[in-house]
Amino acid sequence: MVNYPNGKKHPSKDLVTSDSEKRKINYGRRGMFFEEAIxxxxxxxxxxxxxVIHKRPTPVQIVKVDYPxxxxxxxxxAYFKTPSTTDYNGIYKGRYLDFEAKETRNKTSFPLHNIHEHQVEHMKAVTEQGGICFLLIHFAEYEEVYLLPYQHFEVYWQRMTDGGRKSITLTEIRNDGILIPYGYKPRLDYLAALTLREWGKING
Amino acid sequence: MVNYPNGKKHPSKDLVTSDSEKRKINYGRRGMFFEEAIxxxxxxxxxxxxxVIHKRPTPVQIVKVDYPxxxxxxxxxAYFKTPSTTDYNGIYKGRYLDFEAKETRNKTSFPLHNIHEHQVEHMKAVTEQGGICFLLIHFAEYEEVYLLPYQHFEVYWQRMTDGGRKSITLTEIRNDGILIPYGYKPRLDYLAALTLREWGKING
Structure with a gap:
């Protein structure tokens, strides 16, 4: 810790140890802070x-096992396999719930190459079966998390398939998604968004 | 192929290549036939x-990764982790569905050490949330698969916890469970059992 001669802390050093800076360090660990919050x-x-909602284990192709x-x-x-489903699923008020969580450091849009085609097919099938399905998207630069219902996501995915842009702009996500504030208990209360009027408009 | 002089096949050779014998060989691969059918x-x-029902990937603790x-x-x-949930879950007619599939070579009972305590806690939580929850139990010796609703399973688990027997007898499973016949399309139509009167009695 470097102090000024008058005993006050160096303001920039203060910043370095601030909560928001600690979070930024955590972000560096490949979205661990976001995942831990979920x-x-x-x-x-x-x-x-x-x-009752769990993260699915990382799918791994096991080739060789020793039994010492x-x-x-x-x-x-072993090798990492491409996931054929989303990362999280479970049950909420008797209903099936399914979502994918993704983080981006991009400041203006969410690149769609973050999502595999198999995952989109899975989300589509789940939605057709009457499940609650969405993406949680973390814009690390702003510490903002949005819940984007699959029905909205589908429109932008289709736009890309039709030859349009390969990302969803932050403005579009702010319009169509629901902001999930970071809190204390729980740290990221994404289920609260499902009782909102905005969600009711989509899922009835 | 060994034939009798009269041109008929040797009956015991016939047996060896029969479907049921092929199945028995498959059983040897640690329940692969049963899992493949699911x-x-x-x-x-x-x-x-x-x-939309998927098998959860085997949970693995990854310790070292090379990036050639x-x-x-x-x-x-990497190491195998004890599963904290069941193996299968998904959505059926809008409802959340969750089950564990187990095979036994035991001829008279299903040993409860096949199920982890965490899995029982998970099934209990899912049931309390209004999910459809059950076990699929394969008695390999008889080629019989039973769907045992969690509510019935719970009674036998409690019996063990209270100091009683550490297994469910085949007779009990035949009484409380629903026999799922092996078929063609699909090979193991366990969802059909959920529309039966027997299931309605339990899950309303």
Whole structure:
């Protein structure tokens, strides 16, 4: 810690240790802060019997496993597989709920290459079965999280398929999505958005 | 192929190449036949827009990953984690559906050590949220698959917790469960059981 001769802290050093700066450091860990907030919220929902929502394990193709004597099996060769579904699903008030969470450092839009075609097909199938389906998109630069219902997302995906832009602009997301503020308990209360009037317009 | 002098096939050779024998060979691959039948049925449900049900990936703790130049990432060290949920979940007619599939070679009962306590807690939470929850139990010796609703399973789990037997007898499963016959399309039509009167008694 560098202090001025008058005993006050150097203002820039102050910034470095501020909460928002710590968050930015966390962002560097490939969206861990955002994911941890979702996981902590799911844990809160589970403990308070509000919903049962889990992250699906990362799909891995296991090629080689060793079974050493007197110790547990070790996977020695495996590969990451392209996910065919979204990352999170579960049950909320008896209904099936399904979503994908993505973070971007982009300041003006959400690039669609973040989403696989299989995932879109999955979200479409879920929506047709009457499930609640959406994306949670974190704009890291602004610390803003938006819940974008699949029905809106579909329009922009179709635009890209038709040869249009390969991203959704932040303005479009702010118009069509619902801002989820960071809080304390739960840290990211995305389920609250589902009771809003905006959501009712879409999912009836 | 060994034939009798009269041109007829040797009856025991006939047996060896019969369908049921092929199945028994498959059973040896740690329940792969049963799992494949479930996966194929889920694929059928998906393609025919009946339901969207997926197997969750095996949960793995990844410790070491190599990123070789010009080729994809290789997981070099990882461990199997104890699952905290069931293996399968999804959506059927708008409702959340969740189940665990287990195979036993036991001829008289289903040993409860096949199920982890975390999985029971998960199934209980799902049931309390209004989800459809059950176990699919394959008795390999008889080629019989039963759908046992969680509400019935819970009674036997409680019996064990209270110091009683550590298994559910086949007779109990035949009484409380619904037999799912092996078929063609889909190979294991477990969703059909959910429309039965027996299921209605439990889940209303």
């Amino acid at each position: 996981d902590a919220s799911n844990q809160y929902y589970l403990l308070n019997q509000i919903a 004597k007197r110790s547990k099996a070790v996977i020695k060769e | 996966d194929a049925s889920n694929q059928y449900y998906l393609l025919n827009q009946i339901a 130049k010009r080729s994809k990432a290789v997981i070099k060290e």
